[in-house]
Amino acid sequence: MIKNPIRLAIFASGRGSNFEAILSNIISKKLNAHIVAVISNNSQSGALETALTHNIPAFHVSQKQFATESDFSKHLLEILKQAQTDLIVLAGYMKKISSEIINEYKNRILNIHPALLPSFGGKGLYGHYVHEAVLAYGCKVSGVTVHLVDDGYDTGPPILQKCVPVLEDDTADTLAARVLKEEHKIYSQAIQLFAMDRIQIKGGRVHILSKE
Numbered sequence: 001m002i003k004n005p006i007r008l009a010i011f012a013s014g015r016g017s018n019f020e021a022i023l024s025n026i027i028s029k030k031l032n033a034h035i036v037a038v039i040s041n042n043s044q045s046g047a048l049e050t051a052l053t054h055n056i057p058a059f060h061v062s063q064k065q066f067a068t069e070s071d072f073s074k075h076l077l078e079i080l081k082q083a084q085t086d087l088i089v090l091a092g093y094m095k096k097i098s099s100e101i102i103n104e105y106k107n108r109i110l111n112i113h114p115a116l117l118p119s120f121g122g123k124g125l126y127g128h129y130v131h132e133a134v135l136a137y138g139c140k141v142s143g144v145t146v147h148l149v150d151d152g153y154d155t156g157p158p159i160l161q162k163c164v165p166v167l168e169d170d171t172a173d174t175l176a177a178r179v180l181k182e183e184h185k186i187y188s189q190a191i192q193l194f195a196m197d198r199i200q201i202k203g204g205r206v207h208i209l210s211k212e
């Protein structure tokens, strides 16, 4: 049973627009959650800056600061535990999550991917590479996937997916913008399902329980 409001730790490496969308849904009370930590491996990340502006605990934690990967994971786990994290939200985090963290937060780590998984996911398919690959294949639709994180690259079971059309004159940038608009809605929706305890994992699939 998750406490209310659900306590989120956001991991982000880049500009942090998904983090901002989540934060603005919390502020406008569309999402019943509390951001207890923002963690980035990139000291220049926009997400850290946004966190500081909103007085949210912000941590720059890079593997380079540690002798081993295990020390790095232990440090992240300490931050997560101290903040009493319920759910880890990967929002453009460019580093694979270690199995130590996955085991400790089993089925409590979410990721967002800017395509309809399992298509156009996996190692090397991130950012504009995803949209370029979708266009090169000639797909008529693309979309967004919010999924649980397991040991693979973009391989955990989907929680929510949303389609967007691919238009004939799309570039990677115009497609990315259309997809991002949906990302900003769907991520908060998926988190809200967790907050309401409406996520059940059965046989490796995510079932969404109806409202009581």
Ligand code: GRF
Residues within 6 Å of the ligand: 012, 014, 015, 016, 017, 018, 019, 091, 092, 093, 112, 113, 114, 127, 180, 183
């Ligand atoms: C998003 O497109 C997300 O799907 C992917 O990385 C990007 C992060 O963007 N995982 P932002 O930093 O949230 O703006």
